[in-house]
Amino acid sequence: MKISVALAAYKGELYIAQQMESILRQLGETDELIVSDDFPEGKTRGIVESIASKDRRVKYLEGQGKGVIKNFENALSVCNGDIIFLCDQDDVWMPDKVETVMKEFENGAQLVLHDASVTDAHLNVTNPSCFSIHGTNLSFGKNLLRNTFVGCCMAFTKELLAETMPFPDGIAMHDWWIALVALKNKRKTVLIKKPLIMWRRHGENVTGGSTTAIQKICWRLNMISALAKHK
Numbered sequence: 001m002k003i004s005v006a007l008a009a010y011k012g013e014l015y016i017a018q019q020m021e022s023i024l025r026q027l028g029e030t031d032e033l034i035v036s037d038d039f040p041e042g043k044t045r046g047i048v049e050s051i052a053s054k055d056r057r058v059k060y061l062e063g064q065g066k067g068v069i070k071n072f073e074n075a076l077s078v079c080n081g082d083i084i085f086l087c088d089q090d091d092v093w094m095p096d097k098v099e100t101v102m103k104e105f106e107n108g109a110q111l112v113l114h115d116a117s118v119t120d121a122h123l124n125v126t127n128p129s130c131f132s133i134h135g136t137n138l139s140f141g142k143n144l145l146r147n148t149f150v151g152c153c154m155a156f157t158k159e160l161l162a163e164t165m166p167f168p169d170g171i172a173m174h175d176w177w178i179a180l181v182a183l184k185n186k187r188k189t190v191l192i193k194k195p196l197i198m199w200r201r202h203g204e205n206v207t208g209g210s211t212t213a214i215q216k217i218c219w220r221l222n223m224i225s226a227l228a229k230h231k
Contacts, residue, residue, distance in 0.1 A: 001105065003031040003098065004081030008063075008071040012089035013043035015200065019091055020051055020058070026098040031057055033087075036075035038063035044089075069174045072151070073167050084161055086175065088152040090200045091116075092123065097196040101155050104190045111156045111182040113149055114192035121202035130199055136191065140183040143176075144223065151175030152197060160187055168226035172219035177226070184227060 005023055009016060016035075023033055035048045040062040052058035061078065063071045076084065083105055085098075097114070104112045116130040127133060136148040143149065154175055164181045171177045182189050211219075 001082040001102070002080070003027060003083050003085065003102075004079035005031075005033045005085045005087050006072060006075035006079055007033060007035045007087040007089060008038065008068055008075055009035055009044050009048070009089045010038040010063075010068070010071065011042050011044065012037075013047055015090035016044055017047050017051065019087070019089060019093070020048070022093040022095075023087065024051075024055060024057065026093065026095070027057060029057075032079070032081060033058045034061065034075045034079055035059070036061045036063045036071050038065055038067070038071045069167055069171070072174045073165065076161060076165065079158075079161070082158055083155055084158065085155040086151040090202065091152055092198040092200070094196045094198070100192060100194065100196060104192065105155075105157065108188055109190040110160050110187040111154065111179070111189040112192060113179075113189070114153050114196040115194055116150065116153050116197045116199035117195040119198045119200050121200060123198050123200065125198075126201070128195065130195070131191075131193060138183065138189055138191065140180065143179060143183060144220065147173070147176040147179065149175050149179035150199070151178075152199065154178065156182070168222075168229075170219075170222035171226060172223065176223070180223065180227060181230065184230075 037044050048060045052060055063074055101112050117125050118127040118130055119125050134148040160182055164178045167174055167177055
């Protein structure tokens with residue numbers, strides 16, 4: 001099975017080289033790493049293109065400058081692997097991540113979510129389990145009320161990707177949408193209770209900011225509406 005890794009970047013020059021190195025050492029010759037850069041005039045482009053010049057598996061795309069959801073959609077739109085991994089720019093993959101996740105797909109999984117060690121900017125572990133923080137579960141209803149799926153810990157089949165694209169307007173996050181579609185449609189979803197990435201939280205992350213109660217209500221109403229229209 002061919003693997004595609006969709007990485008959404010935005011001013012990622014501090015950590016992206018380390019992240020890409022941790023990914024590429026686990027990929028096969030026919031796999032691919034797609035980087036969509038939402039700030040192509042910055043320093044990230046040069047780093048990625050330098051790595052791409054030495055490794056044909058890396059593909060650089062200019063993002064549309066429309067935010068993280070559209071940036072991931074841009075990367076995902078050109079992925080042609082059988083299995084797609086979502087990826088942030090500032091984490092580090094554990095050496096056995098790909099092997100461990102792919103075993104679940106070989107056993108029929110359609111969506112896989114694994115745990116992560118939460119770290120500071122210097123990769124010092126601040127919490128050994130992302131699952132424990134989010135109360136991660138496979139309930140459609142509970143995840144509609146509170147998303148427990150973290151995109152950088154997700155991988156899924158190309159068939160599930162086709163079910164979820166294009167992403168509806170007004171949704172809060174792409175990973176939440178993909179998870180809810182999979183759970184709603186009863187796609188085989190597997191939790192791996194083992195940290196397979198170092199999830200770096202450094203105060204400048206693109207995702208994970210604070211939101212108001214009104215925003216949260218609107219997001220859930222938009223999600224319910226999108227799911228009701230989804231076939």
